[in-house]
Amino acid sequence: xxxxxxxxxxxxxxxxxxxxxxxxxxxxxxxxxxxxxxxxxxxxxxxxxxxxxxxxxxxxxxxxxxxxxxxxxxxxxxxxxxxxxxxxxxxxxxxxxxxxxxxxxxxxxxxxxxxxxxxxxxxxxxxxxxxxxxxxxxxxxxxxxxxxxxxxxxxxxxxxxxxxxxxxxxxxxxxxxxxxxxxxxxxxxxxxxxxxxxxxxxxxxxxxxxxxxxxxxxxxxxxxxxxxxxxxxxxxxxxxxxxxxxxxxxxxxxxxxxxxxxxxxxxxxxxxxxxxxxxxxxxxxxxxxxxxxxxxxxxxxxxxxxxxxxxxxxxxxxxxxxxxxx
Numbered sequence: 550x551x552x553x554x555x556x557x558x559x560x561x562x563x564x565x566x567x568x569x570x571x572x573x574x575x576x577x578x579x580x581x582x583x584x585x586x587x588x589x590x591x592x593x594x595x596x597x598x599x600x601x602x603x604x605x606x607x608x609x610x611x612x613x614x615x616x617x618x619x620x621x622x623x624x625x626x627x628x629x630x631x632x633x634x635x636x637x638x639x640x641x642x643x644x645x646x647x648x649x650x651x652x653x654x655x656x657x658x659x660x661x662x663x664x665x666x667x668x669x670x671x672x673x674x675x676x677x678x679x680x681x682x683x684x685x686x687x688x689x690x691x692x693x694x695x696x697x698x699x700x701x702x703x704x705x706x707x708x709x710x711x712x713x714x715x716x717x718x719x720x721x722x723x724x725x726x727x728x729x730x731x732x733x734x735x736x737x738x739x740x741x742x743x744x745x746x747x748x749x750x751x752x753x754x755x756x757x758x759x760x761x762x763x764x765x766x767x768x769x770x771x772x773x774x775x776x777x778x779x780x781x782x783x784x785x786x787x788x789x790x791x792x793x794x795x796x797x798x799x800x801x802x803x804x805x806x807x808x809x810x811x812x813x814x815x816x817x818x819x820x821x822x823x824x825x826x827x828x829x830x831x832x833x834x835x836x837x838x839x840x841x842x843x844x845x846x847x848x849x850x851x852x853x854x855x856x857x858x859x860x861x862x863x864x865x866x867x868x869x870x871x872x873x874x875x
Contacts, residue, residue, distance in 0.1 A: 592647070592715050592716070592717055592718070593717070593718065593719070594643050594717055594719060597642045597643055597647065597650055597651060597715070597717070598639050598642050598643075598651045598653065599650070599651070599652055599653070600652075600653050600654075600655075601621075601652040601653065601654050602654070602655075602658065602659055603659050603661055603662055606662060609652060610652050610677050611677065611680055613650060614677040614678055614679055614680055614681075615679055615680070615712075616712065616715065617647065617648075617649060617650050617706075617712055617714050617715050618648070618649040618650070618676055618677070618678045618702055618703065618706040618712060618714075619649070619650045619651075619652050619676065619677045619678075620638065620642070620649050620650070620651050620652065620674060620675075620676050620685070620699070620702070621652045621653075621654055621666075621674065621675045621676065621677065622634070622635055622638050622651060622652070622653045622654065622672065622674055623654050623656050623662075623663060623666070623668055623671050623672065623673040623674070623675070624653060624654070624655060624656065624671060624672055625655060625656050625657050625671055626655070626657070628671050628672060630671075630672050630688065630689040631671060631672045633689055634672045634674075634689055634690065635653065635672070637692055637695060638651055638674070638695070639651060641692075641695065641696070641699065645699065645703070645714075646714075646717050647714040647715035647716060647717040648703045648713075648714040648715075649676075649699065649702065649703060649706075649714065650715065656668070656671055666682070668687075669687075670687065670688070672687070672688065672689065673686075673687045673688075674686050674687070674690075676702050678702070678705065678706045678709075678710055678712065679706075679710040679712065683702070683705075685698050685702065686698060739765045739768075739769060739772060739775070742761055742762075742764050742765045742775075743761070743762075743765060743774060743775065743778070745757075745761040746758045746761035746762050746765075746775075746778055746782070749761055750782065755782055755785055755786040755789065756786065758778070758782045759779060759782045759783055759786060762775045762776075762778045762779035762782060763779065766779065776854065777854065777855075777857075780851060780854040780855045781855055783851075784815060784818065784819065784851075784852075784855055785819070787812075787815050788812075788815050788816055788819050791812070791816065793816050793820075796809070796812050796813050796816055797813055797816070799813075800812070800813035800829075804833075804836075805836065805837075807833060807837060807841045807844060807845060810829055810830065810833045810845070811830070811833075811844070811845060811848050813829060814826040814827075814829045814830050814848065814849075814852065815848075815852075817829060818852055818855065818856075823856060823860075823862050824862060826852060827849065827852070827862065827863075827866040827869075828866075828869075830845050830848060830849040830852070831849070831866065831869050831870055831873050832873075833845045834846055834849070834870065834873045834874065835873040846870070846874070849866070849870060853866070853867070
């Protein structure tokens with residue numbers, strides 16, 4: 550079976566925004582609890598590769614994923630490609646020095662876990678980050694491809710969930726957790742307000758979530774989490790209750806209707822059609838002027854915020870916007 554890459558960069562999944570924010574909050578709570586119970590110390594390099602079964606999956610994978618990304622290697626003794634892949638993953642786990650934990654699961658002994666992950670063939674490699682499962686690749690993969698995937702995983706874990714990995718001490722005894730930190734990590738000044746936004750999203754109160762993010766930005770205008778959350782919540786609020794078929798029909802029948810094009814672009818983005826949303830608005834910029842053009846430009850910049858400034862689709866769209874404007 551050929552390797553199947555699962556890119557984690559540049560994906561817009563607005564339906565998962567609330568779940569990701571909840572996972573981040575739970576991860577932070579779990580890390581704080583680990584500190585209170587004397588955990589969170591250094592581990593031995595030998596502790597970076599562990600065997601996991603169904604009985605220990607919750608504690609060894611789900612709970613640990615609140616501290617560090619957990620990469621899962623599904624393997625079996627009879628699987629020849631597994632014998633090539635597993636040593637590479639084990640070596641990289643040590644080389645990455647605690648930025649991820651490798652959990653090895655024998656599918657013959659853990660059929661239920663194999664079914665829960667929907668695995669059709671092995672080797673198969675997944676990750677769990679703050680309780681969220683991510684497919685990485687399936688089949689034998691080259692080391693360069695594996696490194697690229699792991700680098701993406703580490704970046705996502707750090708940027709979205711604040712997971713910086715484990716502290717590794719070569720002198721620590723295997724199976725030990727080292728000494729506990731002297732003091733708990735201080736709670737950020739806006740954690741309560743950001744958590745209130747997550748709770749509002751959980752209750753379906755988009756207006757409340759928007760206000761909670763605005764409360765953070767009133768005191769800290771550059772807070773990146775609040776900026777992103779506000780842009781996403783406002784977008785979801787704008788499309789709430791819309792009839793997609795009617796919106797798209799109106800936009801198709803009235804290409805000069807600025808509001809129709811803006812609304813359709815919102816729906817495009819929520820549906821994951823990022824290039825369509827950007828292209829629609831850039832074309833509208835090109836055939837409008839004055840206040841209409843400015844309204845389209847502002848909405849396009851707002852959608853850039855939702856996707857992220859570093860996304861290559863945003864970079865390309867910014868260049869196209871500049872050409873349309875000038």
